[in-house]
Amino acid sequence: MLDKKNLRLTSSEIAVVWSSYQNNSFSICILKYFLGNVDDPEIKSVLQFALDISVQNFNLSKDILQNDNQPLPIGFTDEDVRPDAPRLFSDSSYLYYIKNMSKVGLSVYGVALATSAHTDVRKFLSQAIQTSTELYNKTAEVLLSKGLFVRSPYVTTSDHVDTVDKKSYLEGVLNLNNNRPLNVVEITHIEANVETNSVGRALMTGFAQVAKSKKVRNYCLKGKEIANKHVQVFTTLLTDDDITSPMPWDLEVTDSTVSPFSDKLIMFHSSLIIASSISNYATATAASLRTDIQASYVRLTTEVAQFAKDGLDIMIKNAWLEQPPQIPNHKGLAKRPL
Structure with a gap:
């Protein structure tokens, strides 16, 4: 055995x-x-x-x-x-x-x-x-x-079970004759992404205040702008269907400029936030049936992916990016000089 x-x-x-x-x-x-x-x-x-x-x-x-x-x-x-x-x-x-x-x-x-x-x-x-x-x-x-839990929106749903019988169901606002409202699965992911981006926005605001490197500060400021933009995109999707967008509150950032963290840790934290966003957007894209919502997620994911690359460039330049365990380069070993 x-x-x-x-x-x-x-x-x-x-x-x-x-x-x-x-x-x-x-x-x-x-x-x-x-x-x-x-x-x-x-x-x-x-x-x-x-x-x-x-x-x-x-x-x-x-x-x-x-x-x-x-x-x-x-x-x-x-x-x-x-x-x-x-x-x-x-x-x-x-x-x-x-x-x-x-x-x-x-x-x-x-x-x-x-x-x-x-x-x-x-x-x-x-x-x-x-x-x-x-x-x-x-x-x-x-x-x-403490009355702080951000609940998903309460909605009124139909009183019977139905199936999708028209392709126009997938088109949503792209079909002016249909304009199908959001379903509860789509609302769930949109609301979750409003909350995570709101938390990310607060973190990036604080990091931008305290980072020692100018490049790290500017990077965090850009992250704050992206998070704010994404909150607005997701909020609009909800309000267009007369759904109130729930938001976390009391995400206060003080006026401190003394950094509790190294710039290396701040950049690592930023990379984790970005990776989480890309994962959330991928899951939401797969779960959303309206093609216009899918297109929004794809567009926002592309923006976040480029932002992630910019962050990796900063980490590489400062020797902050640790390489994961890697297999031997067998091809390189075979071509080594005799």
Whole structure:
């Protein structure tokens, strides 16, 4: 029989554990700073729970990589954060941040579990899904208790089940004779993207104030503009059908110009926000039946992808972009000089 403990990690397993190590080292820095200035005891409890999860996931990722003799990523350390820096975001902002990050965790860990065979990796991912779920529920309860939870719009739906019997259903506003209103699936994704872009806009606003490099500041300002534009696009889709667009509120950014984070961490954080947006837009495109909505997502995704490339250029120039584990260049080795 095979010794399961001695099985090597597959490429997909290395990828998810390597990324988890990096992402949790980053999260630890972020959460230490948040905990350094939060006032509300309920929100502080959620942040502490989130930090405990990140530390746990970081240590488990480290153990799995070391047991497979994989080199550890550089990641982020105490040098990338100043927990004693002045407050940059409001307590409510922390809740919206944790809500969105726990959603990302559920998605990433869930997809990774379905591609993993190694017992230790599956155990780690299953536990990560469980704790991410618990974190989301804790955050949701606090948001609800404070009247801050952003609910999807309430709508009136038809009183009978029907099927699509005309191609014009797919055309929406592109068909002037039909002008089919949004369905609840399309509304769900539009509303979710309003919320995530609103949170992203607040983060980029704060980062632009405190970044040390002028290029990083300008990059964050551009990110703020893009997020604001995308909020307007999605809000218009809702209001055109007389649906009120729910918005997170109290996403306050203070006037502090003292950076709690290294520029490297700010750029890494920006890249995570962008990757999450591209993933959200891809899912929304596939779920939306109206072709005009699909076209909007494709157009916005192209804009975000170009913005992502600009960010990678900055990271590469400053040696901030860590290369994921890579296979040997067999062709290059075969062509080496004799």
